Amino acid sequence: MAIGTKRKASVVTKDTGGKRSRFLPEENRSITSAAGPKANPNLTEAQYKDSTLEIEHGIVLRQYYPPEMTNQRALDYTAGKIERPITTLSRAIDTTQSRRDSVAVGNAVVHWFKADTRTLDNKGLSLASDKAKSGGVPLIGVYLVSPQDFEAHLTAPVRVDFVLRNLAVLKNDLATLDIPLVVETVDKRRNVPGRLIELCQKWGARHVYCNAEYEVDELRREASLTLDCLDHGIAFNVVHDTCVVEPGELSSGSGSQFSVYSPWHRKWCAYLNAHPRQLDEYPCPEKNHKTARKSFPQLFNVAIPKAPESKSLSKDDEVKFHAMWPAGEHEAQARLKKFLAERIRVYHETRNIPSGNGTSTISPHLSAGTLSARTAVRLARDAAPHKKLTDDRKQGHSMWIGEVAWRDFYKHVLCHWPYICMNKPFKPEYSNIEWEYDLSQFQKWTQGRTGFPIVDAAMRQASTTGYMHNRCRMIVASFLAKDLLIDWRMGEKWFMEHLIDGDFASNNGGWGFSASVGVDPQPYFRIFNPLLQSEKFDPTGQYIRKWVPELRDIKDNKGIHDPYGRGFEAVATKAGYPKPVVEHKAAREKALARYKAGIGRTTA
Numbered sequence: 044m045a046i047g048t049k050r051k052a053s054v055v056t057k058d059t060g061g062k063r064s065r066f067l068p069e070e071n072r073s074i075t076s077a078a079g080p081k082a083n084p085n086l087t088e089a090q091y092k093d094s095t096l097e098i099e100h101g102i103v104l105r106q107y108y109p110p111e112m113t114n115q116r117a118l119d120y121t122a123g124k125i126e127r128p129i130t131t132l133s134r135a136i137d138t139t140q141s142r143r144d145s146v147a148v149g150n151a152v153v154h155w156f157k158a159d160t161r162t163l164d165n166k167g168l169s170l171a172s173d174k175a176k177s178g179g180v181p182l183i184g185v186y187l188v189s190p191q192d193f194e195a196h197l198t199a200p201v202r203v204d205f206v207l208r209n210l211a212v213l214k215n216d217l218a219t220l221d222i223p224l225v226v227e228t229v230d231k232r233r234n235v236p237g238r239l240i241e242l243c244q245k246w247g248a249r250h251v252y253c254n255a256e257y258e259v260d261e262l263r264r265e266a267s268l269t270l271d272c273l274d275h276g277i278a279f280n281v282v283h284d285t286c287v288v289e290p291g292e293l294s295s296g297s298g299s300q301f302s303v304y305s306p307w308h309r310k311w312c313a314y315l316n317a318h319p320r321q322l323d324e325y326p327c328p329e330k331n332h333k334t335a336r337k338s339f340p341q342l343f344n345v346a347i348p349k350a351p352e353s354k355s356l357s358k359d360d361e362v363k364f365h366a367m368w369p370a371g372e373h374e375a376q377a378r379l380k381k382f383l384a385e386r387i388r389v390y391h392e393t394r395n396i397p398s399g400n401g402t403s404t405i406s407p408h409l410s411a412g413t414l415s416a417r418t419a420v421r422l423a424r425d426a427a428p429h430k431k432l433t434d435d436r437k438q439g440h441s442m443w444i445g446e447v448a449w450r451d452f453y454k455h456v457l458c459h460w461p462y463i464c465m466n467k468p469f470k471p472e473y474s475n476i477e478w479e480y481d482l483s484q485f486q487k488w489t490q491g492r493t494g495f496p497i498v499d500a501a502m503r504q505a506s507t508t509g510y511m512h513n514r515c516r517m518i519v520a521s522f523l524a525k526d527l528l529i530d531w532r533m534g535e536k537w538f539m540e541h542l543i544d545g546d547f548a549s550n551n552g553g554w555g556f557s558a559s560v561g562v563d564p565q566p567y568f569r570i571f572n573p574l575l576q577s578e579k580f581d582p583t584g585q586y587i588r589k590w591v592p593e594l595r596d597i598k599d600n601k602g603i604h605d606p607y608g609r610g611f612e613a614v615a616t617k618a619g620y621p622k623p624v625v626e627h628k629a630a631r632e633k634a635l636a637r638y639k640a641g642i643g644r645t646t647a
Contacts, residue, residue: 100480100482102466104194106195109465111465111474114471114472114474116462117471121460127461128262128458128461129257129262129290129458129459129461131262131263131266132265132269134266135266135269139273142278143278144278146277147178148178149178149247149249150249150338151183151338151339152181152183152248152250153243153248153250153251154167154172154182154183154184154253155251155252156210156253157186157254157412158256158410158412159254159412159415160206160210160411161213161412161414162213162217162220162327163324163327163415166284167280167281168252169325170280170325174250174252175332176329181221181332181335181338182222182331183222184217184223185225185242186225186226186227187238187239188227188228189228190354191230191232193353195232196547197536197539197545198354198540199540199542200350200354200356200360201364201368201509201542201543202407202411202509202543202545204354204356204364205364205368205411205543206411208365208371209372210226211347211370212371212372213372214226220330220331221330221335221336222335225342225345226346226348235264236271239268240272240275240277243272243275243277244275249277249278251277251278251279253265254285255283257285257454259464265281269281286450286451288311288321288455290454290458290459291455293311293455295310300456303562308448308452309434311432316432322417322420323421324418368509372408372414375408376414378408379403379419382402382403383423386401387423387440388439389439390440390442391437391442392439394443397501397512397580397586398581402512403443406510407510407544409546410543416447416450419447420447420448424440424444426440427441427444428440432444450546450548450549454548456548456552457551463555466532468555473559475642476637476638476641476642478530479528480529484527484624485523488519489506489537490502491506491591492621493522494620494622495522495573496584496594496603496604497580499590500515500589501590503591504590505538509541509543510544511542512586520558521557524558525571525630525634526631527624527625527630528634528637531555535550535554538554559638567635567638572631574604574605574627577604578604581604582600583600584600584603587603593618594615594618607622
């Protein structure tokens with residue numbers, strides 16, 4: 044495809060599965076065959092061309108996921124005309140409760156670890172331990188590595204490495220309790236549920252516990268397992284643990300789901316203040332039954348597998364990232380407690396300054412599940428002056444708790460509007476915006492060579508550390524979508540492929556915010572000016588000088604933000620720093636016109 048090609052982002056097909064989610068229902072697999080979308084007779088030639096474009100730019104991995112749905116089907120989800128996957132799971136749980144309760148314990152109880160690789164404050168694990176204790180049988184931990192999941196989820200190599208290192212810590216922690224952790228690779232993602240059942244049958248386990256994940260295919264998978272396991276005499280018990288407040292618990296005065304954060308957050312705080320026991324810590328598992336090592340000795344010797352070749356780090360990166368991001372729940376707890384003791388009081392004043400040390404940097408642990416969000420909120424609340432949750436943005440503890448709450452919010456949104464997990468923007472009408480696909484410009488963005496120092500510094504930080512400061516995430520996302528008019532989904536994908544804290548709901552929500560296609564009351568004409576953002580949040584240029592060494596010789600704290608526009612062209616040119624790839628004012632006008640046209644408004 045030629046550089047600079049444009050197209051509308053909408054692709055018209057029926058919805059058949061989840062973007063970046065894991066288990067595709069059987070009836071949908073014909074659309075995602077290796078033969079490509081043309082193998083699906085439901086696609087017109089125009090739809091096929093659009094699908095090919097998405098494949099070419101890596102927006103949708105057709106091997107795993109179908110093309111984008113129609114706007115109408117997205118609206119049908121909003122109206123409740125199509126059953127949401129969270130409802131499907133709830134119905135499966137409710138209709139099988141008595142049957143599952145009647146299943147005898149068997150020879151063991153299994154906890155299926157996923158994004159919850161910790162022993163502390165882990166609801167599913169705690170309940171599994173209680174069940175094992177009540178039956179006088181061993182508890183067995185299981186983690187099933189799916190290389191295809193890593194590919195389908197766009198999981199960054201640094202994150203895969205972090206997950207595997209977390210498992211090593213978890214395995215050692217469980218071993219001190221005589222609890223084995225079996226980590227096994229399942230090559231085909233569709234075989235994960237079946238392999239879980241096979242292992243349970245092999246060990247004589249008749250109860251499985253796990254914590255829910257909220258992407259579309261995970262919810263469908265867990266709903267199917269709740270039913271299918273009973274056919275094998277196994278009670279599959281999935282519980283809510285990832286969110287501090289369970290999805291569906293909060294609603295507006297009219298009974299509808301919140302799509303705006305501020306009123307949702309006030310309701311979230313009020314709910315937790317009225318139900319403080321919701322923040323209680325779930326006990327760690329007790330030491331395993333004395334028969335565990337005798338009955339299942341081989342399970343204690345299962346090794347943690349290496350990362351798939353496509354997700355492996357180089358030796359140099361391993362050394363760097365292992366030092367930069369120590370793994371495991373002990374590190375997560377230590378990092379959180381240090382932040383609460385030293386920095387949270389002024390968090391509201393320092394959180395937007397990327398050059399400082401004002402944030403907690405626990406997002407990799409929250410995403411990987413080595414730290415419970417419930418634990419984070421409880422400890423921050425207990426450290427707060429008033430020992431309660433408030434919406435006070437001028438108080439550090441409240442401000443930080445509110446940032447943790449965003450993770451809940453985006454997962455609640457994902458559950459209620461599941462089509463955002465199907466390659467569709469939250470605002471369906473925004474799927475008709477005409478995006479640019481200039482691969483040269485996109486590459487300059489990814490490499491930190493746009494000529495906008497704050498953008499380039501942020502992108503280089505991400506490439507080097509696997510992490511980017513939150514304020515900078517908004518700046519670079521707005522720049523890609525609004526200044527370059529490149530399809531925001533390409534940036535969303537790049538973040539997932541490079542960041543250690545990649546989480547679908549939060550990443551999608553952040554990109555939706557920045558591209559004005561998500562849950563946000565602000566209109567599309569909110570366009571960040573990268574120069575003003577740079578001057579406001581990196582006033583002395585400390586962040587820029589750290590990550591853009593070509594500009595370190597510019598000592599002027601005004602010139603560092605715009606070397607070519609403020610008299611430092613010679614320094615920048617000599618150092619090989621590029622000129623700005625666009626002129627912001629002109630780019631802003633172009634974006635406004637493109638957005639207006641895309642949502643059906645006429646240009647004045």
